[in-house]
Amino acid sequence: MKILFSGGCKNGKSTLAEDCAVALSRSGGGLYYIATMIPHDDEDELRIKRHLHNRAGKGFTTLEQGVNLPDCVTKENAKGSFLLDSVTALLTNEMYHDGIYEPAAPDKVVKDLLDFAAKVENAVFVSDFIYADADRYNEFTEEYREGLARCDKALAEICDTVAEVCTGCITLYKGELPL
Amino acid sequence: MHFVIGGAWQGKLDYAKKAFDLKEEDIFRCTAEAEPDFSRPCLTHYEQYVLYCIRKGTQDYYNIPENCKVIIADDIFCGVVPIDEEIRLWREESGRALTAAAEKAETVTRVFCGLPKRLK
Numbered sequence: 001m002k003i004l005f006s007g008g009c010k011n012g013k014s015t016l017a018e019d020c021a022v023a024l025s026r027s028g029g030g031l032y033y034i035a036t037m038i039p040h041d042d043e044d045e046l047r048i049k050r051h052l053h054n055r056a057g058k059g060f061t062t063l064e065q066g067v068n069l070p071d072c073v074t075k076e077n078a079k080g081s082f083l084l085d086s087v088t089a090l091l092t093n094e095m096y097h098d099g100i101y102e103p104a105a106p107d108k109v110v111k112d113l114l115d116f117a118a119k120v121e122n123a124v125f126v127s128d129f130i131y132a133d134a135d136r137y138n139e140f141t142e143e144y145r146e147g148l149a150r151c152d153k154a155l156a157e158i159c160d161t162v163a164e165v166c167t168g169c170i171t172l173y174k175g176e177l178p179l
Numbered sequence: 180m181h182f183v184i185g186g187a188w189q190g191k192l193d194y195a196k197k198a199f200d201l202k203e204e205d206i207f208r209c210t211a212e213a214e215p216d217f218s219r220p221c222l223t224h225y226e227q228y229v230l231y232c233i234r235k236g237t238q239d240y241y242n243i244p245e246n247c248k249v250i251i252a253d254d255i256f257c258g259v260v261p262i263d264e265e266i267r268l269w270r271e272e273s274g275r276a277l278t279a280a281a282e283k284a285e286t287v288t289r290v291f292c293g294l295p296k297r298l299k
Contacts, residue, residue, distance in 0.1 A: 006292060129291075131186025133258030134270035149188030149292075156292035164291055173294040 001178060002117055004155045006127040007165035014085055015054060016165055017124045021083040022058055023178045024122040030080035033060035034072055036089040051085070066093045069112040073119045081122035087113070087151050088128040095144060106147030110154045117158055127152050129164070180243060182284035183251045184277065190293035191251050192223055198288070198295070199249050217244045223251040225280065226273045233269055240276045243283060250284070252277050 003020055005013045025031035033055060039045050060083070065072040069090060072082075084090070087109075095105035102108075117123055130145055137145075156162045161175030170177070181199060185191045195201060199221070207219040209228040222228065229240045243250065256274040261267050281287045287299035 004292065129186060131188060132254045132256065133187075133261075134255040134266050134273070135258065135261040135263070146188050149186075153188075153190055153293040156294055162292060162294055171296070173291050173296055 001122050001161070002155075002159040003124045003161040003163070003175075003177070004127065004152070004159040005125070005163055005165055006129045006152060008129060011165050012168035013126050013165045014051065016168075016170070017083055017085060017126045018055060018058055018060075020178055021060075021081050021122070021124045024124070025059070025081035027081075027122075028079070029121055030061065030077055031059050032072075032077060032080050032082045033062045034069070034082055034084045035062050035064050036066055036084065036086060036093065038066045038089075038093055066090070067097070069109075070115045070119060073116060078119055079121045081124075082116075082120050083124045083126075084116075085126040086128065087125055087155070088130075088148060091144065091148050091151060095147065101140060103143065106143075106150050109147070109151055113151060113155055114158065117155070125155050125159070127155070180247055180280075180284050181249045182277075182281050182287045183249065183290060184254050184281070184287065184298075185290035186257075187253050187255075189290045191253075191290045193293070194288070194290050194295050195221065195223075195249055195251055201249065217247070220246060220248040221251070222247060222249070225250050225252040226255055226269075226277065229273045229276050230269045233265070233272055238276075240272075241279055243280060250280055252280070254289075 001024055005017050007013050037044060037048060039048060063072045091109050094109050095102050131149060162173040164171045183191050183195050201221050205219055206221045206223055207216045209215050209222055209224045211227050211230040215222055215228055232239050256270050288295045288297050
C-alpha cells in the first residue's frame, strides 16, 4: 500500500504518517524511516531532534538517504514499510546540491519516487502544500514550487490513499487510511 | 456555472477539461494586462482578472457573464501576507471575489495533487 499526505507545516502530517507506517508494518518486513534532511544549521538540528523524539519507541530503523532515493532499497528490506518524510526535503537536496542549482532535479525526483514506490511493499510519503501564495518568488523558488507540485501529482496518481492534513484533521482525496 | 479552485500547479485545468468536456478553443487564460474574451465558455486564472480589475479601479469580477460555464482560479489567499500593497489588496479581493463566484456556482470542486474533491 502507498499513501501520500500533504498539507501545511506543523499540522500533524508526520505523526499521522508514522502511525500509518507502523500500522502497515504489522504485516511484517520491517519498518524504515528514510531521513532526508541534510542539516544546514541549528534550526535543522533542532527539527531533527524533535522528529527523533517523536519517533522514539515506534520501532523505526533509520535509513539516511538525502539523495538518490531508490538506493536505500535492498533485497532484504524491500518487503518492508517505508516512511519518506519528506518529498520536499528530497527535492531540495536534489535541486540545490552544494550551492549548485540543478534545473532537471524535479524530473529526476519524479522518476526516483516512482522507481522507489514500485520496488517497495508499503510506503508513506509526506509532502508540503506550498501552492497558495499571492506573492511570486524568485525564479528558483517558483521552479521549485512547480517541481514539487509535479512530484505530488505523480505520487497522487500511483498512491492508494491521498489525504490532506490540516490542523490534525484529515481530508481524504482517494482511498482509506490503514488505521 | 462550475467553479474549480485549488493551489498553483495542482492540475485544475486538466481536471476541468475532462470533467466539463472543454476544448482548447473553449478556454481563455486571464491575465492582469487585458480584458478577457468573455465569449469563451471557460475562463481560467480568474484571479488574474481580479488583479486586472483592481488596476482599472473596477469590481467587474463580480459580474460573471451568463454564457460562462466554467471558472477556474488559483487559491492565492492561504499563504503569507505579502509586503507589496497591491498584491496584498489583490489577495484579499481574490478571497472575496472567488467566494462570491463559488456562491453563484452550481458546483465547486477543489483540486489537490491532481485529485478533485467536490465542495459543493
